[in-house]
Amino acid sequence: MTVIVAERTFRNVTTDTDVVARLFAPERIAGTSEWSCEIEILGLERSFERSIIGVDSFQALCLGLRRLCTLLASHEATLAFLDGAPGDVDIPLIASCCFAQTRIEASRFITERDRELLDAGS
Helix, strand or coil, rough: CCCCEEEEEEEECCCEEEEEEECCCCCCCCCCCCEEEEEEEECCCCEEEEHHHHHHHHHHHHHHHHHHHHHHHHCHHEEECCCCCCCCCCCCCCCCCCHHHHHHHHHHHHHHHHHHHHHHHC
């Protein structure tokens, strides 16, 4: 593993301990045209480390972040971020869309739904 691109520390509300998620800079895999992006989560019951492969550095980075967010989401009920409540972890939704129209519609739906929820909380 090399340079950390992003790191976030959560609080495990069950054990009151830190859970650290890290995304590392992609690196070209020697002798191939593929790239690898390392991800890790430390502080869960079982630590997680994985190398995510992509056809280029951009894909490896995107897939790494997507996998990291998916793993964190599976534990979000017991995690908190900053002074938030359990489950309030502000994990981005990373999804690939083959068609621009699908991406536009999904983004519009999420933006509108977030706005509704924020307005309801005011």
